[in-house]
Amino acid sequence: MVYPAVVILVAISILCFIMVSIIPKFKKIFEEFNMTLPTATQVLIDVSTWFADYWWVLPIFPVAFWLFVKLICLSKTGRYAVDWIKLQVPIMGQIIEKTIVARTMRTLGTLIASGVPILEALAIVRETANNAVFERCFARVYESIREGETIAEPLREARLVDEMVVNMIEVGEETGDLDTMLYKIADFYDEEVDTLVKSLISLLEPLMVVVLGFIIGGIVISLFLPLIKLLEGLSK
Numbered sequence: 001m002v003y004p005a006v007v008i009l010v011a012i013s014i015l016c017f018i019m020v021s022i023i024p025k026f027k028k029i030f031e032e033f034n035m036t037l038p039t040a041t042q043v044l045i046d047v048s049t050w051f052a053d054y055w056w057v058l059p060i061f062p063v064a065f066w067l068f069v070k071l072i073c074l075s076k077t078g079r080y081a082v083d084w085i086k087l088q089v090p091i092m093g094q095i096i097e098k099t100i101v102a103r104t105m106r107t108l109g110t111l112i113a114s115g116v117p118i119l120e121a122l123a124i125v126r127e128t129a130n131n132a133v134f135e136r137c138f139a140r141v142y143e144s145i146r147e148g149e150t151i152a153e154p155l156r157e158a159r160l161v162d163e164m165v166v167n168m169i170e171v172g173e174e175t176g177d178l179d180t181m182l183y184k185i186a187d188f189y190d191e192e193v194d195t196l197v198k199s200l201i202s203l204l205e206p207l208m209v210v211v212l213g214f215i216i217g218g219i220v221i222s223l224f225l226p227l228i229k230l231l232e233g234l235s236k
Contacts, residue, residue, distance in 0.1 A: 004204045011212050016055070018219060023048035026223050033230060040222040080132040087133060091203075095196050100134050101161055102189035109182030118145055134160060151178075 027045050030037060037045070072078035087093045104125050111121035122145060126138035140154040152170040155161055165185055172181030 004201060004208065007208055011208070015215065016051075019048045019051045020055075023219075023223070024052065030226055035226050035230065038222070038225045038229075040218070041226050044219060044222040076132070080136070083132040083134075086131070091196065091200050095193055095200070096131070097160070098189045098193045098196065100129055100131055101165065102186045102193060104129055104134065104138070105165075105182045105189070106186035109179040109186065112182070113179040 023045060027048070030041075030045075069082060073082055087097050089096075107128050108121055108125045111124060112118065116124075119142065122138060122142045126135050126142065129135050129138060137155065137158040137160050140158065141151050144154045145151065150170070150173055152166050152173060155169065156163075156166045168181045168185055169178065172178035
């Protein structure tokens with residue numbers, strides 16, 4: 001994600017420079033000729049003026065949003081809601097979900113292979129999930145094992161993981177080879193995460209080009225519309 005982040009940072013820097021340094025110069029030219037500006041140009045100049053005067057407001061929004069989310073997460077219900085929303089976000093939600101599955105399955109497999117009691121292993125895995133939705137799911141798995149039931153059934157009821165995962169865990173429990181199955185699940189989901197991340201990056205690149213082209217094109221057209229009108233007036 002370094003490449004998209006750098007491109008976005010450079011693009012924002014260029015836009016800030018245009019808003020603060022370039023557009024005010026055009027504004028002076030238009031004022032000297034006492035021109036009636038097209039709506040697009042007037043909106044652009046108003047945005048530039050606001051940006052030059054109140055640029056410090058912009059960083060407040062992400063900070064305020066971050067603090068708002070943190071405040072919500074102070075309660076169990078709020079944290080569950082935020083973590084559930086994260087899992088519903090297109091593409092990013094799938095990456096988060098598959099990353100959690102890969103991490104928890106590998107951790108559980110390692111603990112079981114090391115001889116850690118299953119209940120203790122599940123308690124550790126629940127803490128490594130870092131997601132309230134999955135933590136609640138593993139709490140149900142913990143209760144199921146304590147009552148002498150299986151791992152697979154509460155996972156199937158939670159519907160957080162693919163049916164393939166549940167079936168592989170079920171086979172592992174029946175054959176006594178659960179740790180091996182958990183490793184296979186983790187390896188498969190690690191590959192899935194890599195594929196999704198590459199797809200996201202490949203999608204971001206053309207999307208950034210289109211968005212930046214649209215913004216820069218809009219600025220150029222808005223600035224040159226009055227100039228064209230001025231040149232037409234002088235030619236008469």
